Amino acid sequence: MRLFGYARVSTSQQSLDIQIKALREVGVEKNRIFADTASGSHVNRDGLSLLRVKVEHGDVILVKKLDRLGRDTADMIALIKEFDNLGVAIRFLDDGISTEGAMGKMVVTILSAVAQAERQRILDRTNEGRVEAKIRGVKFGRKRTVDREKALAMKDKGVGATDIARNLGIGRSTVYKILKDHETPI
Structure with a gap:
């Protein structure tokens, strides 16, 4: 044994x-x-x-x-x-x-x-x-590092998603998510 x-x-x-x-x-x-x-x-x-x-x-x-x-x-x-x-x-x-x-x-x-x-x-x-914790307002996940306001301002000036992504160093899908999150329901 x-x-x-x-x-x-x-x-x-x-x-x-x-x-x-x-x-x-x-x-x-x-x-x-x-x-x-x-x-x-x-x-x-x-x-x-x-x-x-x-x-x-x-x-x-x-x-x-x-x-x-x-x-x-x-x-x-x-x-x-x-x-x-x-x-x-x-x-x-x-x-x-x-x-x-x-x-x-x-x-x-x-x-x-x-x-x-x-x-x-x-x-x-x-x-x-x-x-x-969420009910008390605690946020989970990493802090946002993308300048969302800049992305929205660029979109308002007519800049396309590809150019916004390139300018901010982020993926196009991230640009689309920012734009979707900012949309106001009709």
């Missing part, structure tokens, strides 16, 4: 250090720890892909927490099945659970569903906050 480790953070502002330290403390060799800096909402991650190729029958994969392996229930079930078919067990250190045995697989499936639900709640709260 060989021990492998998997660690994941969602963004480059987060650190893998705590997870890697925990894996090393339980005996995973440094060269058998695979890591990703990517969202857990999908399984297309380089470290995870490499881990899938390296493990063999009888190996055990250690992961600090369930949500570090993934957040999508369907993906997690597919991963667990894939590793199970290879004869590879997964143990989650902080959660105290393992895919070994029927009960372990059931618990992991339930917890995967909970992780996915939590991710959806986070997205919902983020969207609600964005809507409330």
Whole structure:
């Protein structure tokens, strides 16, 4: 039985250090720890892909927490099945659970569903906050850099969209958008 480790953070502002330290403390060799800096909402991650190729029958994969392996229930079930078919067990250190045995697989499936639900709640709260901010007048996106007044003045002087675009260093489609936004309904 060989021990492998998997660690994941969602963004480059987060650190893998705590997870890697925990894996090393339980005996995973440094060269058998695979890591990703990517969202857990999908399984297309380089470290995870490499881990899938390296493990063999009888190996055990250690992961600090369930949500570090993934957040999508369907993906997690597919991963667990894939590793199970290879004869590879997964143990989650902080959660105290393992895919070994029927009960372990059931618990992991339930917890995967909970992780996915939590991710959806986070997205919902983020969207609600964005809507409330818009109501308060907060503007999202980058600040406008095109001199819209100059574009409109040029159009009023009879300059065509192509020449306006060339003069302002913008695309013609941007000129048309400015003109359309400025139109008054009849």
